[in-house]
Amino acid sequence: MIxxxxxxxxxxxxxxxxxxFTCHIGKGEFVFLVGPSxxxxxxxxxxVLKELMPEKGRxxxxxxxxxxxxxxxxxxxxRNIGCVFxxxxxxxxxxxxDNVAYALEVVGEPRRSIRRKVPxxxxxxxxxxxxxxxxxxxxxxxxxxxxxxxxxxxxxxLLLADEPxxxxxxxxxxxxxxxxxxxxxxxxxxxxATHDRDMVNRMRRRVLQLEAxxxxxxxxxxxxxxxxxxxxxxx
Amino acid sequence: xxxxxxxxxxxxxxxxxWVMAMAAVITVLISTAILGAVLVTRDNLNQxxxxxxxxxxxxxxxKDTASPDAVQALERKIQGxxxxxxxxxxxxxxxxxxxxxRFGDKIVENxxxxxxxxxxxxxxxxxxxxxxxxxxxFNDPTVDNDPGTHNGxxxxxxxxxxxLGTINLIEKGMxxxxxxxxxxxxxxxxxxxxxxxxxxxxxxxxxxxxGATNWFIRWPFVLEGFLTGLIGAVLxxxxxxFGNLGIHNWIQSSQINFLDIKLFPMFWQGGAxxxxxxxxxxxxxxFLGAAGSLVALRRYLKT
Numbered sequence: 113m114i115x116x117x118x119x120x121x122x123x124x125x126x127x128x129x130x131x132x133f134t135c136h137i138g139k140g141e142f143v144f145l146v147g148p149s150x151x152x153x154x155x156x157x158x159x160v161l162k163e164l165m166p167e168k169g170r171x172x173x174x175x176x177x178x179x180x181x182x183x184x185x186x187x188x189x190x191r192n193i194g195c196v197f198x199x200x201x202x203x204x205x206x207x208x209x210d211n212v213a214y215a216l217e218v219v220g221e222p223r224r225s226i227r228r229k230v231p232x233x234x235x236x237x238x239x240x241x242x243x244x245x246x247x248x249x250x251x252x253x254x255x256x257x258x259x260x261x262x263x264x265x266x267x268x269x270l271l272l273a274d275e276p277x278x279x280x281x282x283x284x285x286x287x288x289x290x291x292x293x294x295x296x297x298x299x300x301x302x303x304x305a306t307h308d309r310d311m312v313n314r315m316r317r318r319v320l321q322l323e324a325x326x327x328x329x330x331x332x333x334x335x336x337x338x339x340x341x342x343x344x345x346x347x
Numbered sequence: 348x349x350x351x352x353x354x355x356x357x358x359x360x361x362x363x364x365w366v367m368a369m370a371a372v373i374t375v376l377i378s379t380a381i382l383g384a385v386l387v388t389r390d391n392l393n394q395x396x397x398x399x400x401x402x403x404x405x406x407x408x409x410k411d412t413a414s415p416d417a418v419q420a421l422e423r424k425i426q427g428x429x430x431x432x433x434x435x436x437x438x439x440x441x442x443x444x445x446x447x448x449r450f451g452d453k454i455v456e457n458x459x460x461x462x463x464x465x466x467x468x469x470x471x472x473x474x475x476x477x478x479x480x481x482x483x484x485f486n487d488p489t490v491d492n493d494p495g496t497h498n499g500x501x502x503x504x505x506x507x508x509x510x511l512g513t514i515n516l517i518e519k520g521m522x523x524x525x526x527x528x529x530x531x532x533x534x535x536x537x538x539x540x541x542x543x544x545x546x547x548x549x550x551x552x553x554x555x556x557x558g559a560t561n562w563f564i565r566w567p568f569v570l571e572g573f574l575t576g577l578i579g580a581v582l583x584x585x586x587x588x589f590g591n592l593g594i595h596n597w598i599q600s601s602q603i604n605f606l607d608i609k610l611f612p613m614f615w616q617g618g619a620x621x622x623x624x625x626x627x628x629x630x631x632x633x634f635l636g637a638a639g640s641l642v643a644l645r646r647y648l649k650t
Contacts, residue, residue: 161556184560191558201553205363217352218559262557 113139113270113301114160119169121155121325129155130166131325137303139269142296144312145305146336147322153305155325157274160303161193162186174269191219194263194300196292198275200255202247202262208234209243212262219266233261237291253284260291264300271295273304277311285311312336356567357574364543368575371539375579375636376586378532379628383587385528386627387611389521392514394609403477405469406501407484408491411439417489418465425467428483430476434469442466464491474511477502533635540572540639544647551647561648568640576636577629584625588613591624 114137121129130152137143145153158164159171162178171178174192181189195201202211209230216226234240237257239250247255256276263271273292277285289304289311296302306312312319312335319334320327329338361368407425409418425434437445442463447455471480484490485497492499544551554564588611595608614623622630 163556187555187558187560187563189558190556193558195556201556203550203553205360205550214554214559215557217349218554218557218563220349 113137113141113174114303115170115172116156116159117170117172119159119166119171121152121159121164121166128152128325129164130159133169133322133325133327135320135327135330137301139301140296140299142293142302142315142317143304144315144317144319144334144336145303145322146307146312146319147328149307150324151322152325153322154274156322157272157303157305160270160272161190161195187218191215191266192268192270194266194268194271196256196259196263196271196273196276198278200247200252200259200279202255202258204247207244207246208239208250208258211247211258212265215262215265229265233265234258237261238287251284253280253287256280256284256288257291260288260295264295267298268300270301271303273302273306275305275307277306277308282310289315309336353566353570357570360547360567361571361574364546367543367546368571371536371543371575371636372579372582374535374539375532375576375632376583378528378535379580379632380583380586382525382528382532382631383583383624383628384590385521385525387587387591387624389518389525390611391609392517392521403471403474404502405471405477405481405484407467407469407487408464408499408501409466409489410491410499411464413489421467421487421489424483424487425469428480430471430473430480432470432472434467437466437468439463439465533639536576536635537639537642540575540636541643544568544640544643548647551644555648564648565641565644568644569637572636572638572640573633574636576632576634576639579636580628580632581625583632584613584628587611587628588624 114135116130116133116135119130119133123129133152133156145156147153155164159166159178160173162181165179173189176189178189203214206214212230212233213226216229221229231240231243234243237260239254239257239261242250242254247258250258256279260276263273271292276292277288280288285308292302292304293315316333316335318332319329319336321329321331321338407421409421413421422434422436425431439461442465443455443461446463469480471477481500481502484500485492490497490499551564591611595610598608612623613625615626616623
């Protein structure tokens with residue numbers, strides 16, 4: 113689903129985003145990106161969305177080479193990628209319903225099917241009773257669920273989440289993560305960048321650890337921190 | 348294109364940001380109203396200038412002793428001049444009738460003979476040619492010139508020249524004024540639109556992340572600009588029209604009613620500039636609004 117080959121991204125005055133980064137994320141996987149702030153997690157997500165272009169290397173998303181993807185095809189790429197952000201990125205002047213519907217309007221979905229699909233996905237994320245509220249009227253956890261609903265309403269093959277639980281209390285965060293797992297079960301590849309140690313440790317999924325733009329660990333069924341052999345024996 | 352969706356997006360956004368929308372409408376209103384006022388003023392000055400030019404007339408007086416043949420020859424000569432627009436023969440009787448109209452019967456009754464000469468009144472096509480045409484009659488034997496002068500040909504030489512210069516200057520000045528105000532209108536409107544889009548740049552960013560194409564994002568903004576421009580300009584047209592009407596009525600009912608103020612029509616006037624006030628300003632305003640949105644969006648829609 114996602115292939116990075118020797119990708120390097122340098123921000124303007126010599127700030128490293130990613131350095132010779134190579135990885136392969138298969139279809140249907142659930143992957144955690146971990147690492148301290150500034151280690152390149154967000155850079156990676158922005159590169160997949162073609163919000164940024166790398167200085168070096170090749171990126172393939174769903175078989176498409178982003179380096180040769182024309183600018184006017186970028187919206188088409190993004191329609192196949194659901195996005196969830198730490199700050200939710202909901203349209204403040206639209207109701208919950210219209211926020212989710214916007215992702216469908218964009219792809220030219222007929223009105224009738226919008227009216228069917230939006231309530232469906234909103235009840236899936238447990239917000240059936242908030243359809244006419246505005247983002248500022250609901251809690252952070254609820255806003256994040258709206259944002260997950262918007263990301264998934266198109267049933268994209270890939271879903272990216274950048275610190276989805278960063279602004280949410282731990283209990284609500286579990287709910288969000290469960291939603292992402294359910295989405296993953298439908299066959300959608302899910303990539304989650306996170307700081308949330310407990311969450312990663314509990315889930316035991318593939319972990320990619322970044323440090324200063326480099327991939328330092330790629331572990332299946334991994335935990336947040338590198339576990340040494342001795343520690344594992346103790347456990 | 349999903350016009351319904353885009354239109355409801357545009358209207359919804361105008362309703363939500365109504366303060367900004369109103370500011371934009373007022374900006375368009377003021378700038379197009381000034382433009383409209385300039386337009387009306389220019390039109391009036393042009394008309395004034397044209398009517399003044401048309402009043403430039405050459406009077407050629409005929410000697411009482413001239414034979415009918417000579418008078419006919421003079422008429423043929425006038426006919427033959429390409430710069431002449433029209434001419435009219437004023438007989439001695441006609442001249443006397445006019446004199447009587449102007450000065451009353453009493454003076455005329457005391458006259459033993461009719462002292463007034465017959466004449467031709469000549470209108471020229473172009474006021475600039477008046478000198479050249481007049482000069483044709485300075486040495487004509489049929490014309491009532493006193494020896495050594497050409498007082499048989501009467502026209503306001505100096506006055507005409509000064510007047511023409513002034514009119515030309517005013518016309519040029521009005522064009523420059525029009526252009527300056529049009530440029531000011533463009534700048535004001537695009538600044539206002541840019542401000543309103545700057546306030547919503549986060550929305551634009553989110554729309555792009557969700558996979559909206561640039562045109563999908565643009566259309567509501569362009570429609571919004573279009574509507575803003577249209578509303579402002581239509582209001583401006585109404586203001587200018589009633590301002591024009593007010594001044595017209597005021598002048599008509601006052602001491603200076605000889606000033607022939609023209610009413611710039613609201614919808615249609617024909618001629619070289621066929622559209623009336625409302626369509627002219629409405630098209631201009633709507634176009635400026637839409638173009639302003641497009642330009643202002645450009646920097647947020649780089650892919």
